[in-house]
Amino acid sequence: MTNWNVSLLAPEIVLSVCALLIMLLDPPLRRKRLAGFSESVALVGFLGALFLGLMRIGLPVDSSFGGFLIADALSTYLHILFAVIGLSVLIMSIPWLRRDGVRQTEFLVLLIFAVIGMMIMSCSAEMVTMFIGLELLSLPLYVLAGYLRNRERTIEASLKYFLLGAFASALLLMGIALQWGTYGTLHLSSVAPGSGAAPLSLPLAAAGFWLVVVGLGFKVSAVPFHFWTADVYEGSPTPVTALMSTGTKAAAMAVLLRLMSAGFAPAAIEWMPVLWWLAVLTMSVGNLMALVQANIKRMLAFSGIAHAGYLLLAICAGGTAGNAALLFYLAGYTVMNLGAFAIVGLLEGKGERFQSIYDYSGLAKRNPWLAAMMTIFLLSLAGIPATVGFMGKFFIFTETLKAGHIGLVVIALLNSLVSVYYYLRVIYLMYMKDEWGEKPVCRVPASVGILLAFTTLVTLWLGVAPNRLLDALMAAARIF
């Protein structure tokens, strides 16, 4: 009964074709000075993928390639999310590529492949396919992180990311192998067989499971697997940082979600305490470390770690509603982070010189619109009402409390209190401090302007009217 329905991979195929087109045609065309060719192809690719993703909404669950791939509402949702992320990162990166005069062909191709990797992760129903997706995502990112290869910090970031990433991949692969050895299957839904024995009672099975969790924990930058995050985020080009902080996190979180709420759900009693601590550590360390950062990208890196902690909370909550809360938060987190990084990318100036939070002093006077939008993103990240950040947190906390983890919710709430302080500090600098020193002349390209307007509006809109997305996500949250 093997089903080879290739159409499930339509978005991936469109993107791959575009990437190949760029690789093949860019060199001859460049000589003819046909500027903008590769950008346009990439743009078409992401728009096409987005369109195909939207087309899948409402279709019944389907699987393909012998059950290796699955097209359910969850994968559809994530495909759309990744297409949006790819599109946004593309829009952010074009002015950056021009500004710093970097070669763009390879950049675009790598970006597209990374997004394809995320998409494959999101629709894999089996661990090896998932691993292939993960590698397809990671390898381009290692290169992208070090794309400005004449800059020391970038090289450091890339190398660090590569070494630690490879290590994590190895652990993940080891875990997968152990799973295979124990259960003889790698399907996410059927690992941990219901043979009456507790699913993780076998030592090998337990080891395999935890290795997989560690491997994924590295990608979502959960504490204590987070040590690479700040350095890599800081050193990478800003659009790449945006991609890592939203896309990679979402993809790995989605796999974790599938894993925990499908195959390993019966073992919840065993992994719950560990996940509980993982969530607490991730939130707390992320927020506390963010307090002392003076570089905006490092600050956002640690804030991203903290947000990964909130997402882990939702996995602790479990259940369809808990999963829906997680997916909602992913959307919100993605939107507000993309917006924030887009502004960081605009303001850092040529050579990425202005990345200190103190460079934001007096921004409200120089550029009131950028300051206002940044304020909205930061307030949303801090979880102030009327923003998607608040709604998402509220959903997650409510579901977690429903699942009975009162302590966890209180810790999370106190954490968001801590986070208010460092987000407010940037707002304070933008509005209440006079500018000083050399400041970049900041022109906002129309494309980035549209991206910012879009992310701002979505941040506010989902903060006021989350219903439709939430309802749609309830369907996506019924996993398997």
Place this chain on the structure above:
Amino acid sequence: MIDSWILTWLCALPLLGGVAIVLIPRERADLVRWWSLAISAGTFLLSLHLWFHFNVADTGLQFVRSHAWIPRFGIDYAVGVDGISLLLILLTTLIAPLTVLGSWRSVTERVHLFHFCLLFLQTGILGVFMASDLFLFYVFWEIMLVPMYFLIGIWGGTRRIYAAVKFFIFTMVGSILMLAAIIYLVVHHQHVTGLMTFELAALLTSPLEGQAALLACLAFSLAFAIKVPLFPLHTWLPDAHVEAPTAGSVVLAGVLLKMGTYGFLRFCFPLFPEAVHQITPWIMTLAVIGIIYGALLALAQEDIKKLIAYSSVSHLGFVMIGMFALNLQGLTGGIMQMVGHGISTGALFLLVGMIYERRHTRLISDFGGLAKVMPLYTLFFLITTLSSIGLPGLNGFVGEFLILLGTFQVSKLATIFAATGVILGAIYMLRLVQQVFFGTIRHEENRNLGDLVPREIIIIVPLIILMFWIGLYPRPFIERIEPSVNHLLEQVDGVEPAPTHAALPIGSGGALDNHAVIPVAGEGK
């Protein structure tokens, strides 16, 4: 028809007006001021509808509007007004245009943003007073921090940043735990009834018990006590009040503090009746300490604004003991005192703002003998001072008297200490008046100060009128408050309310009671 929409419009109008400021060209600051004045005045006129069409006989919420907002979580957009919130809403809408006028000349930088914040703040505060869904309430409760943060932080005094951040973080500490308690309440309700809802009325049907109720009550109380502020959580208040620009101080003292006391009445009392009885002695003690401590600190201040700020701590302590007396007089007095304090302290901050605009100092020692150069200003300041210290015939008396009356039935000791606070209040306020306005002119700069201009008279006169109105004829106010207070007492005690005639010496009930007011007021004449 209009009844079902009015609250929504009232709440939305300032925000919409505030957003529309974006459309006004950058150099037209004057237009922004006029626009902001028009919007806030329009909101006030709209809110008068509530005053006239409020049904005195109805104990429940009126002008109710309810819509499903996020059905999956049982969250509604639900608003309504009862006797407790009516006056606070009117106070808010009244103060808003006055603050706009009050900052007409003093705010010259970033006027657009300033008025946006002011209008946004108004929406937040109005929302707090009208929400009858806990989620909606929380949204407004939190969101109003943002414009206030900007108001203090951008247009404030020298230590504005410290004050703004302190204000934000302090309030946030309380509200974060309140959110946990709200979610807990809702989840508990769902366990009991199977329904998920954030509607206050529904949540009342599944009360928490024992330890859980006490903890949840404490979480709510912490949030509200910080806002009130109750000793020892008051330390943010002097900083915020002193550093804020005039408009900010007026809104803070006039309305914002009442969000805390209102929260106790609206949520703590009905949701956790037993726990409230448990914590009453503690709250009473802290409130009494606050009354005396605030008054003593006020006595020691050199800065006029700081003095008034500490007097707020003292006055809000009065409100708290009145409310926690948990009887008709105490509660009614507490609400009257909220309104009274909003009017008189709002007026005091406005008046201080006016003198600051002229002299750019607020130190008591920099003044003296102002009565000679600014007679009109002196008159208004004097009336406001007398109202603030509770002179019979002015608004402060009504609340204070009822509070003491209510508290006396519960705790004589607390009443005695609180009464000491009244005396101390008279001392520090009269000392202030004496040193600023009377005696000889000690500083040459003060010799040529101009008296109030028409704009400033327009600001202050409505408040003066209200002081006399409430002081001389409080019945229309009390009769609006009373039914809701009775209803609240039923919820808290589960007992039949006492007949209103016997219970209240001032104001309420039939025409016969009128004579009770007049002799009392007459003593002051």
